[in-house]
Amino acid sequence: MTEQTIKMPDMSQLVVSSSPHYHDRDSVRKIMFKVIGALTPAALASVYFFGWRALMVILLCMVSCAAFEALFTRMMGRESALNDGSALLTGMLLGMNLPVTVPVWMCIVGSLAAIGLGKMVYGGLGGNPFNPALVGRVALLVGCPAAMTTWVKPSGCGFAKWVDAATGATPLALIAQCDATSGATRQAADAVAQQYPSVLDLFIGNCGGSLGETCAVALIIGGIFLICVNIIRWQVPVCYIGTVALFTGIAYAFHPCAHFNPLLHILSGGLMLGAFFMATDMVTTPLNRKGSVVFAVGCGVLTSVIRLWGSYPEGVSFSILIMNALTPLIDKFTAGRPFGVMKVGRRASSKEIEAEKNPTKK
Amino acid sequence: MITQIRFYGGIHPSEGKVSNKEDIINAPLQELYTVPLQQHIGAPAKMVVQKGDHVLRGQLLGEPGGFVSAAVHSPTSGTVKDVTTCLGPAGATLPAVVIESDGEDKAADPLPPFENWQDADPAALKARVGEAGIVGMGGATFPTFVKLSPPPNVKIDTIILDGVECEPCLTADHRLMLETPEKIVKGAQIIGRILGVKRIIIAIELNKPDAIETMTKAAEGTGVEVAPLVVRYPQGAEKQLIYALTGRKVPSGGLPAAVGCVVSNVGTTAAIYEAVCLGKPLYERVTTVTGTPVVKPGNYRFRVGTLYRTALELCGGVSEDPAKIISGGPMMGMAVYSLDIPVMKGTSGILLLSRDELVQYSPSACLRCGRCNDVCPMSMMPGILSAQIEHQKFELAEKWHVMDCIECGSCAYICPAGRPLVQHMRRAKAVVNAKKRAAAAAAAAAAKK
Numbered sequence: 115m116t117e118q119t120i121k122m123p124d125m126s127q128l129v130v131s132s133s134p135h136y137h138d139r140d141s142v143r144k145i146m147f148k149v150i151g152a153l154t155p156a157a158l159a160s161v162y163f164f165g166w167r168a169l170m171v172i173l174l175c176m177v178s179c180a181a182f183e184a185l186f187t188r189m190m191g192r193e194s195a196l197n198d199g200s201a202l203l204t205g206m207l208l209g210m211n212l213p214v215t216v217p218v219w220m221c222i223v224g225s226l227a228a229i230g231l232g233k234m235v236y237g238g239l240g241g242n243p244f245n246p247a248l249v250g251r252v253a254l255l256v257g258c259p260a261a262m263t264t265w266v267k268p269s270g271c272g273f274a275k276w277v278d279a280a281t282g283a284t285p286l287a288l289i290a291q292c293d294a295t296s297g298a299t300r301q302a303a304d305a306v307a308q309q310y311p312s313v314l315d316l317f318i319g320n321c322g323g324s325l326g327e328t329c330a331v332a333l334i335i336g337g338i339f340l341i342c343v344n345i346i347r348w349q350v351p352v353c354y355i356g357t358v359a360l361f362t363g364i365a366y367a368f369h370p371c372a373h374f375n376p377l378l379h380i381l382s383g384g385l386m387l388g389a390f391f392m393a394t395d396m397v398t399t400p401l402n403r404k405g406s407v408v409f410a411v412g413c414g415v416l417t418s419v420i421r422l423w424g425s426y427p428e429g430v431s432f433s434i435l436i437m438n439a440l441t442p443l444i445d446k447f448t449a450g451r452p453f454g455v456m457k458v459g460r461r462a463s464s465k466e467i468e469a470e471k472n473p474t475k476k
Numbered sequence: 477m478i479t480q481i482r483f484y485g486g487i488h489p490s491e492g493k494v495s496n497k498e499d500i501i502n503a504p505l506q507e508l509y510t511v512p513l514q515q516h517i518g519a520p521a522k523m524v525v526q527k528g529d530h531v532l533r534g535q536l537l538g539e540p541g542g543f544v545s546a547a548v549h550s551p552t553s554g555t556v557k558d559v560t561t562c563l564g565p566a567g568a569t570l571p572a573v574v575i576e577s578d579g580e581d582k583a584a585d586p587l588p589p590f591e592n593w594q595d596a597d598p599a600a601l602k603a604r605v606g607e608a609g610i611v612g613m614g615g616a617t618f619p620t621f622v623k624l625s626p627p628p629n630v631k632i633d634t635i636i637l638d639g640v641e642c643e644p645c646l647t648a649d650h651r652l653m654l655e656t657p658e659k660i661v662k663g664a665q666i667i668g669r670i671l672g673v674k675r676i677i678i679a680i681e682l683n684k685p686d687a688i689e690t691m692t693k694a695a696e697g698t699g700v701e702v703a704p705l706v707v708r709y710p711q712g713a714e715k716q717l718i719y720a721l722t723g724r725k726v727p728s729g730g731l732p733a734a735v736g737c738v739v740s741n742v743g744t745t746a747a748i749y750e751a752v753c754l755g756k757p758l759y760e761r762v763t764t765v766t767g768t769p770v771v772k773p774g775n776y777r778f779r780v781g782t783l784y785r786t787a788l789e790l791c792g793g794v795s796e797d798p799a800k801i802i803s804g805g806p807m808m809g810m811a812v813y814s815l816d817i818p819v820m821k822g823t824s825g826i827l828l829l830s831r832d833e834l835v836q837y838s839p840s841a842c843l844r845c846g847r848c849n850d851v852c853p854m855s856m857m858p859g860i861l862s863a864q865i866e867h868q869k870f871e872l873a874e875k876w877h878v879m880d881c882i883e884c885g886s887c888a889y890i891c892p893a894g895r896p897l898v899q900h901m902r903r904a905k906a907v908v909n910a911k912k913r914a915a916a917a918a919a920a921a922a923a924k925k
Contacts, residue, residue, distance in 0.1 A: 120793035122785070123769070123815070127797050129834060130813045132899045134885030135806040135827075136489050136644065137835040140892045142843055198840070240841030240893075401846040401859060445860075452877040453484065453715060453854040455728040 142239075145345055145396075146199030152336035152345075153206055153391060159319050159329035164214040164266065168325050171221055172209035178225035179205030186234040200239045204228050207247035207391060210326020211384065211431070212254070215264050220254055227253035244438045245398050248431050255431070265322035286383040286427040316381035327384040337390030346394035347403060350410045354389040355380050357414020365422050385417065388430035398438045405441075405448035412437045478677060478703040481723050483716045485853040486708040487886045489644050489807065491683060495766045496647040498774040500655055503790055507577050509551045509781030510562045511537060512570040515820040516611040517618050518544030520571055529556045532584035534757050537573050540606070546619045546821075547609035549757040550575055551779035553582040563817050565803035565810045572818070575781065586755030593752050598670045601752055605670070608751030609758050609821075614638060614649075614712065614741035615804055617822035620748065623740070624670050626733040632671045636721060637664050637678040639687065639742040640705065640712035643805025646825040648762040649742050651775045653680070653687040656746055657694035663745035664700055666752050671738060676700045677721055678742070681707045709807060710884040714739045716853050728880050743824075763787070763819055767828030769794040778819040784826055785815035798828035807885045837894040848887035848897055854880050858887035858897040865900040870907045878904045 160168040183201035187194050195201075208228050212221065228250025236242040255262045311321040319329025326333075340346045363376040379385070393399065393413050400409050413433045420429025514520035521538025525531060531550040538548040557576040564570045587607060590596045606621035626632055637660065641649040653660060664676045678695065680688045682704050692702045703721055705711055715726045717739060724735040732739050740748075743761060750756040759780050766773035771792030778787060784801070788794070802809040803817065805825055819826075848858035856877055864873045878901055887897035 120789055121795070122788065123794050123801065123828070124797040125813065125815070127799065128811075128813055129800050129836070130811045131800075131836075132896070132902065133802075133804075133806070133808050133810065134889050134898065135800060135802055135809065135811065135829060135835060136889055137837075137894070138487070138489070138890055139835075140890075141894070142840060142892050145843075145845070145892055195840070238841065240843055396843050396845040399844075401844055401857065402849045403846075406846075449857060449860075450849075450855045452728065452856045452880045453719075454725045454730070455877060455880065 142198045142200070146203050148343055148345055149340065149391070150199065150203050150206055152339045153203075153210065153326065155332035155335050156326045156329050156387070157206065157210060159332040160210065160214075160325040163319055163328065164325060168214050171212055171214065171216060171325060172206060174218065174221045175209035175212070175225055176202050176205030178222045179208065179229050182226055182229040183234070186230065187238070190234070190238075192238070195238060198239065201229060204233070204246045204250075207245075207326075208250045210387065211247060211251040211324050213262065213265055213324055215266055216254075216261060220258060220261060223257075224250040224254045226250075240397055242397055243441065244435055245392050245395050248392060248435055248438075252431055252435065286421065313377060313381065316378065321382070323382070324384060324387075327387040330381050330386045333386040333390055337386075340390070340394070346390070347406050349403060349407050350394045350399070351389040353407050353410035354393050354414045354417075355385060357411050358385060358418050361415065361418035362422065365418075379418075379421065383421070383428045384430040388413070388417075388434055392430075392434050393437070398441060400441055400444045400448060402445075402448055402450065404450070405444045408444050408448060409437050409441065412440065478701060478721055480703070480705050480720050482706075483708075483711070483719050483853055484855050485851045485886065486710065486716075487851050487889055488707060489709060489889060491707075492645045492766075492806075493647050493650070493683070494645075495764055495773040495775055496650050496684070498647070498651070500651050500762050500775045500777055501790075502777045503779065503782060503787070505552060505577060505579065505581055506779070506782055506786055508557070509575045509577065509779060510560075510572050510783060510816075510818045511548060511551060511575060511781040512562055512564065512572045512818060512820060513538045513548055514564075514570045515548065515617060515780065515822065516546040517616065518542060518546070518622075521545060521548045521609075523559065523571075523573065525556050525573065527556050527559050530554070530578075531556060531575065532582050534586065534759060535584040536757075540619075544619055544622050546611050546621070547607060547757070548573075548780075549609055549759045550584075551759045551781050552577045553580055553584075554578040563814055564820075565812050565817055565823070567810075567812075587751070587757065589755040590752050593666055593669060596669070598672065601666060602670045604752050605748055607757070608747070610744060610747050610751060611758070611821050612741055613743035613747065613761055613821060613824070615808070615822050615824050617820075620740070620744055623738060624667065626671075626738070630733045631736055632673055632733060632738055633675060633736045634722060634738075635664060635667050635671065635673050635676045636717060636737055636739045637676065637742055637745055638712055638714075638717060638739055639678055639680040639684075639691070640717060641684070642681065642707075642709045642712040643807055643809070643824070644709075645766050645827050646764045646805045647766070648764045648775055648824055650684050650687055652743055652746060652762050653684070654690050657690045659746040659749045660691070660742050661694045661698055661700055662753065663747070663749035664740075665698065666748055667738070667740060667745065673738075674699065678702045679705055679711075679717055679721060681705050681711060683707045710853055710882070710886065713853065713882050713884060715882065728877065758821060761819070761821060761823065763823050764825040764827075765791045766825065767798065768830040768833060769796050769798040769828045771795050778823075780818070780820060782819045783815065784812070784817050784819070787819060787826055788815065788828075794828065796830060799831045799834040800829040802827040802829065807889070808883065837888075837896055839895045840893045842895060843893050845892060847890045847892065851886040851890045853884060853886065854882060856880060858901065859895075861904070862895060862897045862900040865904045870904050870911075873904045874908050879908060881905065 179201045228246045232246030232249030233242045317330050341348045359376040362379040416433030417429045519542035522541045523538045532553045535550045554575050554577040558574040561569045562572040610620040611617040718737045747758045881901040885898045
């Protein structure tokens with residue numbers, strides 16, 4: 115073997131760094147675009163049911179969120195973080211939380227609130243305690259309640275022009291209305307109940323509501339995709355929706371007329387969108403699995419309470435925001451004991467070690 | 477049959493064990509060997525030869541420099557050409573002896589072999605392990621003699637042989653199990669004799685079915701059990717391995733002996749057999765040289781002191797310029813910047829990464845996705861700890877159990893924001909340890925007054 119034929123490494127090109135030298139190659143950007151992809155079926159369904167203006171609203175929110183993000187990072191003298199896709203996702207979620215009739219200026223103001231108040235004042239992605247899209251939605255809901263609660267009934271004939279659609283109440287508004295009238299006469303309550311969409315209509319999204327929240331089947335498909343690619347934890351939607359079903363079920367058992375059956379509850383309003391896409395937001399929800407379950411159950415309880423007894427017909431946004439505020443506390447109390455640590459702040463006693471040595475013995 | 481208990485967390489990186497079909501090749505004799513006197517954790521060995529001395533293969537070059545230390549032996553016969561220093565894989569400068577081979581490779585008189593080790597005095601067997609300079613060959617290089625000397629109040633009841641080799645790319649232990657299974661089984665029984673323990677388990681992951689088969693066959697009738705384990709990194713870590721096999725949790729800050737276990741790498745175990753039954757001190761080991769840029773990846777039996785440069789030449793050099801050269805595996809190995817580093821007792825692999833495989837972190841803010849929590853085998857909170865450490869809150873990090881980190885790197889591997897999580901932990905551990913040492917030194921100084 116001659117020395118000349120062997121190529122040896124060029125030592126000047128070596129990188130020296132601390133281990134690990136492998137990475138699973140996932141990135142924030144990939145995560146964000148996977149979530150955007152998972153939202154796409156529901157967005158397409160909204161275009162189908164509410165017409166092309168739905169697409170306009172969603173795209174407008176995405177573009178303005180991205181623009182505000184670019185503006186604010188520039189003002190803060192930071193490198194642009196646009197390519198991580200988080201602003202686009204915030205915009206998409208915001209757009210899907212608005213009614214189709216929303217004016218253009220409200221989309222832009224909502225985006226400003228979402229990115230500015232929801233995210234950048236806390237230093238950008240990762241620092242925000244509240245879900246930015248929900249901050250944007252709630253700002254608009256509190257500021258312009260009339261425009262935010264004008265709903266159109268979908269025409270149900272595919273890509274229809276929104277102007278042709280008739281206005282109508284959302285299913286949850288009907289429930290609230292029914293609650294109010296049930297005290298008076300049974301007939302009045304039944305009359306309201308008659309207007310209620312069928313379970314099938316609710317499932318495929320043929321009912322009034324915010325753009326992205328109506329089509330339960332598309333949201334479930336997107337949610338299952340996210341669970342499969344390990345971006346969200348299945349425990350969150352299951353516990354959230356389960357808790358709502360349980361609570362409204364108990365209420366229904368006691369007062370079947372005033373409180374609609376749990377199936378209608380879980381299929382209407384923003385519950386599916388919230389449970390799959392907003393209560394699972396990484397930044398604003400607890401770090402570990404146990405905490406996520408506590409968070410989801412809390413969201414479920416609050417949503418049920420607001421829906422059944424609150425003055426708003428819908429409680430998903432508020433309940434998620436309230437639980438967002440509790441996240442640091444949940445994190446603190448659900449922090450696990452590290453392996454081999456017996457109790458926080460204490461080393462194991464010899465007795466405990468003996469117990470650990472013989473796990474089968476009691 | 478042993479039922480495996482799934483330890484919390486863990487990851488499954490791509491295995492990349494391309495050299496698992498390559499037989500172990502004895503590396504040819506070299507002209508020069510640079511033998512470091514510190515190839516182990518603890519005090520460096522004290523040199524017992526001088527420049528110009530003639531030494532034989534297996535002759536003592538350095539005797540243990542303390543209780544936690546190990547002897548170092550000459551890899552071949554020749555003259556002590558120089559007493560100098562050399563570069564270690566971690567970047568530290570180590571005292572070293574350069575041996576110029578005389579080409580005869582003449583062996584020194586072997587230590588007297590134990591014919592009947594089954595009946596031999598355990599203390600004598602243990603002393604032999606010390607004499608032969610055996611250290612943990614999985615990479616930690618903890619002197620085995622010390623490991624086999626548990627405090628008198630501790631009762632050891634289980635010996636675990638680590639044939640897990642959970643680091644991707646490395647195949648040295650795998651090949652050793654295939655080619656010398658009887659040495660490993662006998663070595664295990666010797667450890668059992670030393671510690672007076674009957675229960676011996678050999679742990680092998682299911683990605684090495686041939687090794688499981690071979691070892692099961694070799695262990696037949698000896699009472700040694702083979703435990704196949706579902707593949708998961710870092711299953712080869714002591715604490716996780718003990719938990720997976722016995723359900724016992726080594727207490728925080730404690731050693732495996734605290735739960736009655738001793739864990740020994742299969743390579744170390746084979747070396748113990750050779751020391752006891754053949755009288756051969758530890759001066760060579762099997763090392764995997766692998767990676768995409770390597771022309772002929774393989775498993776080689778190198779004498780200690782062979783330079784990485786020589787090792788790479790034996791593999792036919794490289795087909796492209798590597799972006800990284802790593803001493804050890806990709807998860808916990810150390811990137812080096814020179815090829816003038818000798819193979820030591822703890823060198824399990826030399827891994828080269830191509831430019832495509834290179835990971836360069838460009839960390840962004842923590843997304844709080846919680847994946848680091850999900851994969852941390854010590855169930856710590858790497859995300860929170862890393863934020864504390866970035867703000868230099870080392871005392872707080874200590875309260876959050878940063879000292880329990882085993883530095884397996886699972887958190888940094890999984891982090892989508894590319895945050896250097898395990899690197900932060902290492903920094904905090906170093907700071908806390910330095911503080912403890914300073915406090916101890918201050919206390920000692922105060923006591924003197």
